[in-house]
Amino acid sequence: AVRLAVVMRRNAKRSPVSVEVVPFDDRADPNQAVHAANLIAADPRFVAVIGHYNSGCAIAASRVYSQASLAMISPSATNPQLTLRQLEPGWPRRNIFRMTPTDEVQGSFAAEYAVEAGFRRFILVQDGTPYGKGIAQVFQSRLEALGGKVARVEEVSLGQRDFSLILQRAKSAKPQALYCAGLYPECGLLLLQARKAGLETPFFSGDGSRTEGFLQIAGDRAEGALLTALGATLDSTGPAADFVAAFKRRYPGSEIKAYDPFAYDAAGLLLTALERAGPERSRVLQALRSTRHWGAVGLTAFDDKGDTRLRSVRMMRVEKGRFVTLRTASP
DSSP states (O other), rough: HHHHHHHHHHHOOOOOOOOOOOOOTTTTTTHHHHHHHHHHHOOOOOOEEESSSSHHHHHHHHHHHTTOOOEEEEESOTTTHHHHGGGTTTTOOEEEEESSSOOOHHHHHHHHHHHHHTEEEEEEEOOOSSSHHHHHHHHHHHHHHOOOOOEEEEOOOOTTTHHHHHHHHHHHHHHHEEEEEEEEHHHHHHHHHHHHTTTOEEEEGGGGGGGGHHHHHHGGGGGGGGEEEESSOOOOSSSHHHHHHHHHHHHHTOOTTHHHHHHHHHHHHHHHHHHOOOHHHHHHHHHHHHHEEETTEOOOOOEETTTOOOEEEEEEEEEETTTEEEEEEEO
């Protein structure tokens, strides 16, 4: 999606600067993320970063970029601390921008939806990452404020494949529903094993599970799973429709994934800032603070923390192997 935005701007002959997209893989490992950030910061050819994907990696790498006056635009990291920490005394410079609403938005929305649907007693499973812990805390806090109860909290490890003991304890707690706060490999396996173990309670999860990988892992046991997704459904007109058509032309047969529209808009936003400021790190950073961009997800503008002012979130359900939107809200 990032490359697509660059190619479209280049083909339109609108940009006075020549841009190259260079990918780095942080392997979803905060230590590797810091290593990649140091390589990027040390090379003056890099003028901004679109990433990182996971909250833990984004938080770990962000200080490196701040010290180097590099703007960092994450299209997917949702932990609130990513942007809040740059308001703390001693933070080198405000350099972090976020394209998506935070876990405070989707965690609260999921709890409100659950209580309204009659599910008040939950088992809460989180994966120990900043993303998993963060969204779990928000969900639990809002659920309990609405009169619900978390009967048990369980923590799993990234890469864990056997959840039998957790599921035994979960069944004993007699929950009305289960909420998995984590990424799709663990949440998909947890759901699959829960159903095989006879735990048929409704299954909730966050945007970390709203992937094709979740469907592949859980298979037909994913049917009926409820997952939050960030942003509104892509509009059938305007920039959103242009993005969808261009994506399908460039990547025929590929599905548009959850964060592709946000990454596409992050690139468009950055290109606009580059055109305004020129390819110099501190000037790009300054330009981004005041740049507004109308793109696939709507009008992106940032608050003082660097968070998007867009706050749309959806509840989706798996129906016949597809994610179907049940409700959209803009808190």
